[in-house]
Amino acid sequence: MPRLLPRIFLLAAVLFLGCSTPVVADKASFKSAEKDFKAAQTAADEKKMVAAIDAIGAADCKEALEFLLDTLEKDQKDAKAGKGLPGDVHDHVVSAITALAKDEESVERIGKAAVKLDSDKMPILALDQFDFFKPLAAMTRSAAATKHLTAALTDKKNPYVKVAALEAIRQAKNPTYLDTVLGILAEDNKEWMTKWKIVPLNVFCCIEDLVTPGSDQAIRVVETLCTQWETWTSKIKDFQLDDRLKYFSRRMLNRLTGEVADLSFVIFWKWWVQQKKAPAAAAQPKKPDDRSTDFRSTPAFGAEPVGKKWVFVIDVSDSMKLDLKITLEDIEKRKPEKSSPITPGKGEKEGEKPEEKEEPAKNPLAKLDWKNINFKIDLAKAELARAIKELPEGYQFAIVTYSTSINLITGNGWVKSDQTNRDTWERKARELQLEALTNIHGGLMKGLRVCDKGSEAAEPAVDPDCIQSGADTIIFLTDGWGSWSDDSKVQNVQDKRNPNNPGVKVGDGTHIYGEDIWPDIARHNLFRKVVINTVGIGNHDKECLRKLAEKSGGTYVDWGFPES
Numbered sequence: 001m002p003r004l005l006p007r008i009f010l011l012a013a014v015l016f017l018g019c020s021t022p023v024v025a026d027k028a029s030f031k032s033a034e035k036d037f038k039a040a041q042t043a044a045d046e047k048k049m050v051a052a053i054d055a056i057g058a059a060d061c062k063e064a065l066e067f068l069l070d071t072l073e074k075d076q077k078d079a080k081a082g083k084g085l086p087g088d089v090h091d092h093v094v095s096a097i098t099a100l101a102k103d104e105e106s107v108e109r110i111g112k113a114a115v116k117l118d119s120d121k122m123p124i125l126a127l128d129q130f131d132f133f134k135p136l137a138a139m140t141r142s143a144a145a146t147k148h149l150t151a152a153l154t155d156k157k158n159p160y161v162k163v164a165a166l167e168a169i170r171q172a173k174n175p176t177y178l179d180t181v182l183g184i185l186a187e188d189n190k191e192w193m194t195k196w197k198i199v200p201l202n203v204f205c206c207i208e209d210l211v212t213p214g215s216d217q218a219i220r221v222v223e224t225l226c227t228q229w230e231t232w233t234s235k236i237k238d239f240q241l242d243d244r245l246k247y248f249s250r251r252m253l254n255r256l257t258g259e260v261a262d263l264s265f266v267i268f269w270k271w272w273v274q275q276k277k278a279p280a281a282a283a284q285p286k287k288p289d290d291r292s293t294d295f296r297s298t299p300a301f302g303a304e305p306v307g308k309k310w311v312f313v314i315d316v317s318d319s320m321k322l323d324l325k326i327t328l329e330d331i332e333k334r335k336p337e338k339s340s341p342i343t344p345g346k347g348e349k350e351g352e353k354p355e356e357k358e359e360p361a362k363n364p365l366a367k368l369d370w371k372n373i374n375f376k377i378d379l380a381k382a383e384l385a386r387a388i389k390e391l392p393e394g395y396q397f398a399i400v401t402y403s404t405s406i407n408l409i410t411g412n413g414w415v416k417s418d419q420t421n422r423d424t425w426e427r428k429a430r431e432l433q434l435e436a437l438t439n440i441h442g443g444l445m446k447g448l449r450v451c452d453k454g455s456e457a458a459e460p461a462v463d464p465d466c467i468q469s470g471a472d473t474i475i476f477l478t479d480g481w482g483s484w485s486d487d488s489k490v491q492n493v494q495d496k497r498n499p500n501n502p503g504v505k506v507g508d509g510t511h512i513y514g515e516d517i518w519p520d521i522a523r524h525n526l527f528r529k530v531v532i533n534t535v536g537i538g539n540h541d542k543e544c545l546r547k548l549a550e551k552s553g554g555t556y557v558d559w560g561f562p563e564s
Contacts, residue, residue: 030059034067049089057096065106068097069113076117076125094131101135104144111136111148119160123462126160130526133168140176153180156189159196160462163527170206175217178210182221185228190236198467198527201248205529208252218256223273225249229266240264244307244472248529251553299364300387300475303336303533303555307472308395309414311447312384315478317403317438320377322479322538325561328370332363337556339549364390376479376537377434379559385429387475391417398450398471399425402443403435404484412454414469437484437491440544441511444521445486447474448530461524471530476548479537482517485509514544522551529553539563 037052053071056064071085072093078084085093101107114132119125133152136145152165162184169177184192184203192199211217233239241249241264249263261268267288297305300312368382384399391397396414401407409428415421448460452469460466481497488507496513498504506512511520525532532552534545537559549556 026059027061027063030056030061030064030067033059033064046086046089049086050092053089053092053096057092057099060100060102062105065097065100065109068093068100069109072097072113072128076122079122094128098131098135104142107136107139107142108144108148111144115148115151115161117161119164119462120158123160123464124459126164126462126527127523129161129164130168133165134171137165137168137172137174137177140174146176149177150180153177153184156187159192159199160527163198163202166202166206167526170202170209173209175210178207178217178221181206181210182224185225186231190232193232193236193239195468197242197245198529200245201529202527204245204248204252208255211256213256213258219273219276221256222253222269225263226266226270226273229263242307247306247531298387298390301383301477301533301535302331302334302365302557302559303338303475303535305473305475305533306531309397309470309472310391310395311398311400311450311471311474312387313400313402313443313447313474313476314380314384314432315403315438315443315480316377316401316432316434317480317483318434318436319438319538320380320479321375321434322563324373324376324379325538325563326559328365328368330561331365331559334558337546337549337558339551339553339555377432379537380477381430381432384432385426388422388429389426391422393417397425398447398455399429400443400446400450401432402439402446404437404439405435406439406442406446406486408446408450408455412456413450413452437507438478438480438482439484439486439488440478440482440514440541441517441520442484442486444474444476444517444532444548445524447471447476448521448524448528461526461528467528470528473531473533473554475533475535476545477535477537478540478545480539481541482512482514482544483507485511488512514541514547518544518547518551521548525552533557536560 033052033055037049037056040046040048040052053068056067072090075085075090075093084090097110097113101110110132114129114136117125117129117132119129129152133149136142136149139145149165149169152161153169155161166181166184169181181203185200207221211221241262246262246264250261253263253269254260257272259268259272263269265288271288300310364386365383367386368379373379373382388397395417397410397417398408398414399410401409410425415425445460446455448470449455449457449463449466450471451457451463451465453465457463457466460470483495484491484507486509488509491505491507493506493508493512494502495504495506511517521532530552532548532554533556534549534554535557536542536545538561540560542556542558542560546556548554
């Protein structure tokens with residue numbers, strides 16, 4: 001079982017220290033469960049190992065916590081040699097540990113264990129650190145929790161422990177750490193803004209959820225960022241934010257202020273701060289003109305990608321050969337569901353996207369040859385070809401096709417957007433062939449693996465090459481529902497979505513259904529923050545596509561229609 005399955009956390013008891021009723025330590029139960037675990041481990045019985053770990057956690061005593069922490073530490077050493085615990089057992093160990101964070105002593109032990117994990121040398125451990133930090137980040141009265149989270153946030157060398165703590169605090173929405181989070185941007189380490197851009201990216205995302213829009217805190221954040229911008233530009237030669245950092249800084253600042261400009265327009269933001277701090281001053285400086293709002297990319301498949309590295313993940317399963325029962329007019333009536341906040345216009349609410357009443361000539365989809373678009377695959381191929389043809393110079397792209405198998409058809413790594421490559425892949429996009437089943441999870445995972453070094457990273461969630469040169473945006477299209485995954489061997493499992501039709505079988509893998517797919521992809525994307533735009537044609541898994549977009553700040557486009 002993969003190690004990146006979603007964890008189930010029992011956090012209610014740890015929100016406020018001292019609120020829970022003392023639990024009588026059950027040492028006898030622990031000893032019995034410990035014996036069962038060792039026997040199951042010797043027999044390599046995964047189910048019994050999981051049951052024993054759960055029983056150890058339920059024993060709720062100091063000895064149980066010590067045993068679980070020792071087990072995890074040993075597992076990390078064994079994993080380096082390829083002999084670690086099965087993924088499901090490992091996950092239950094982590095869940096049991098986090099559920100035992102019920103008093104200051106246990107919080108101290110867990111925090112110490114989390115910081116001790118050497119994610120700098122073994123990056124996958126950052127996900128365990130996040131799991132340990134998550135319950136601690138929700139605590140507002142624990143000195144131990146504050147100490148260990150602060151240690152992680154102020155680590156000057158390890159980007160992984162920083163982003164693990166940042167994401168835990170972001171999810172807990174605990175504003176007590178705001179000053180420490182802002183302090184990361186002031187650290188004397190230019191690699192945070194040049195090489196390890198997941199650090200400022202996660203700082204921006206964290207601040208976005210910690211600060212109340214329009215508050216004095218929001219003004220202080222903008223003022224601090226202006227000061228920091230001047231520091232970066234003085235210390236880093238030819239400093240500039242890349243497109244992805246511009247996007248996330250703009251998204252954060254938009255939510256806090258209601259204005260549309262990224263952090264690079266520092267003159268505007270200094271003016272904004274001055275206005276907010278002294279709105280009644282007799283003589284106000286003129287509003288700067290140096291602020292562009294023209295930041296949108298040309299839409300691809302109805303949504304606006306972010307950044308300059310795009311992976312198209314296209315469904316070529318057999319069902320894509322069915323009739324296309326939707327027209328351009330129908331599509332233009334649909335409103336994409338954009339997850340990132342945007343500036344509200346007149347009569348709109350925060351987070352709503354203004355209705356764009358474009359002339360047909362301005363809508364990229366209107367450029368398609370609709371007379372020759374009869375089947376779902378025709379629309380996918382035509383729009384893919386158009387998107388590639390209109391990619392600007394300097395961009396990079398890759399095309400993943402998925403059915404039962406997964407293929408990076410553009411070759412290993414990125415393709416540069418130049419005239420020759422655009423002509424080549426516009427033509428090849430129109431030649432896609434259909435295959436068999438629908439491996440949604442595998443297609444998305446391949447998209448997350450694409451980077452300068454290829455597409456074979458074992459752990460794309462934390463792989464340094466994927467982090468530093470991976471996708472900015474994944475544009476994912478499907479016409480249906482998952483029916484296969486990378487670990488499937490045979491198609492012999494009754495589809496639980498069609499319990500009354502014994503003829504409908506799916507693969508025997510772990511990531512077939514939407515409720516298993518999107519949490520795992522979200523976990524792989526926990527620190528990287530790749531924007532995932534999803535497009536559904538026909539009768540598709542709307543909830544899965546909506547969640548994939550929502551969790552990544554992307555857009556869900558529904559081109560659905562009834563299918564018999």
